[in-house]
Amino acid sequence: xxxxxxLTALLFTGPFIVAYLVIFIYPTIQLVHLSFTDAPLIxxxxxxxxxxxxxxxxxxxxxxxxxxxxYFVLLTVIPTTIIGLALALMVNRLxxxxxxxxxxxxxxxxxxxxxVVILIWxxxxxxxxxxxxxxxxxxxxxxxxxxxxxxxxxPMVAFITIWWxxxxxxxxxxxxxxxxxxxxxxxxxxxxxxxxKQFVYITLPLIWxxxxxxLTIQLILQLKIFDQVYLLTQGGPANATxxxxxxxxxxxxxxxxxxxxxxxxxxxFALIVVLSVLQYQVLRSRGQK
Numbered sequence: 001x002x003x004x005x006x007l008t009a010l011l012f013t014g015p016f017i018v019a020y021l022v023i024f025i026y027p028t029i030q031l032v033h034l035s036f037t038d039a040p041l042i043x044x045x046x047x048x049x050x051x052x053x054x055x056x057x058x059x060x061x062x063x064x065x066x067x068x069x070x071y072f073v074l075l076t077v078i079p080t081t082i083i084g085l086a087l088a089l090m091v092n093r094l095x096x097x098x099x100x101x102x103x104x105x106x107x108x109x110x111x112x113x114x115x116v117v118i119l120i121w122x123x124x125x126x127x128x129x130x131x132x133x134x135x136x137x138x139x140x141x142x143x144x145x146x147x148x149x150x151x152x153x154x155p156m157v158a159f160i161t162i163w164w165x166x167x168x169x170x171x172x173x174x175x176x177x178x179x180x181x182x183x184x185x186x187x188x189x190x191x192x193x194x195x196x197k198q199f200v201y202i203t204l205p206l207i208w209x210x211x212x213x214x215l216t217i218q219l220i221l222q223l224k225i226f227d228q229v230y231l232l233t234q235g236g237p238a239n240a241t242x243x244x245x246x247x248x249x250x251x252x253x254x255x256x257x258x259x260x261x262x263x264x265x266x267x268x269f270a271l272i273v274v275l276s277v278l279q280y281q282v283l284r285s286r287g288q289k
Contacts, residue, residue, distance in 0.1 A: 034262040041258040052263040062264065064239055065247040068154065072225050072243060075158035077218045083162065084169030084214060085207070089199075091170065092177045103174070107167035114227040117164050122147075122232070125156070147233050150240040157228050157241060164228075165221070169214050176210035177203070212283035216276050223272050244268050 035052055039045025056062055091102055109117065124132045127143045136144050146152040184202045193201070226245035229235060235242035244264065252261035 031262050031265060034259055035266055037259045038257075039259045040256045041252050041261070045259050048259070052260050055260065056263050056267060061239070061242070062244075062247060062267075065242050065244045068239075068241060069223060069225065069243045071154060072158055072229075072241075073219065073222045075155060076161055076222045077215060079158075080162045080166050080169060080218055081211065081214050084166050085173050085211065087166070087170050088173030088177055089203075092174060103170070106170050109164050110167035112164070114164075114231065117160065118228065118231045121160050148237050150237050153233050153237060153241050157232055160232070161222070161225070161228055169218070172210055172214055173207065176207045180206050209284070212280060215283060216280045219279055220272055220276050223268070223275070 034045075036047060036049060037045035038048050038051075087106060091099060091106070094102060112120075124130050125136075125146050127133060127145050130143075133143045136146070144152055146156045180203065184206075185198055188198050188202060224245055225243050226249070229241050229243055230246060230249075233241045235246050245268070248261050248264045248268070251257045251264060
């Protein structure tokens with residue numbers, strides 16, 4: 001009987017295991033091997049040991065792209081989580097078809113392809129015809145070409161990213177809020193607790209696992225930022241928005257340095273794994289206290 005169960009389990013899990021080995025494990029092993037060579041993007045290369053890693057450590061442009069990536073993470077991860085939770089709290093108080101319409105409106109940008117999002121915001125922020133320029137001019141005194149200004153570029157890319165992706169966070173928080181029993185709030189109201197105390201002592205602790213998940217997902221996604229930056233600013237102006245994935249793209253597809261691009265990719269992979277696991281464990285341990 002046990003043998004039959006094992007064969008059945010293998011039959012169902014076998015295709016996934018094979019696909020996982022072929023699609024993920026084997027390319028990862030090849031990537032590690034490639035990082036120790038001077039190979040071009042396509043074709044073999046000579047073994048050079050740790051030279052790529054030494055170059056990586058002393059690469060000023062690499063450190064600049066790393067700083068910009070962390071700056072973008074700082075501008076997006078926590079703000080989009082807070083905004084998503086705030087919107088979920090408001091939408092959750094609605095009911096019926098009106099709630100469904102509002103939820104759909106917030107989620108609609110998330111299903112748009114990045115090219116459409118970029119076109120929308122290039123039009124909105126255009127210096128001559130952009131409908132957002134009067135607002136910007138009110139604070140600056142003149143229209144600003146935000147994607148060509150080193151101080152405006154990264155915050156604006158972060159703002160667009162939050163607008164584009166926040167619908168997904170909203171859905172996660174809505175799901176978490178709906179799993180909280182109304183009995184907790186009724187009991188707290190009977191004890192005289194107002195809405196703020198109910199949020200601090202009931203909603204926040206019970207929604208914390210979802211919050212930790214959202215923060216972790218956002219950290220992973222934003223560390224891999226590329227599309228918006230490449231289409232809006234191409235890394236400029238003056239490398240102010242030049243991020244790690246764009247640096248990998250440049251080394252691999254523009255300079256044809258596959259070995260060094262593999263090294264940078266592994267550095268980014270290690271960074272994502274370490275930071276996401278560390279953050280999730282810290283947040284989970286806090287939620288268990």
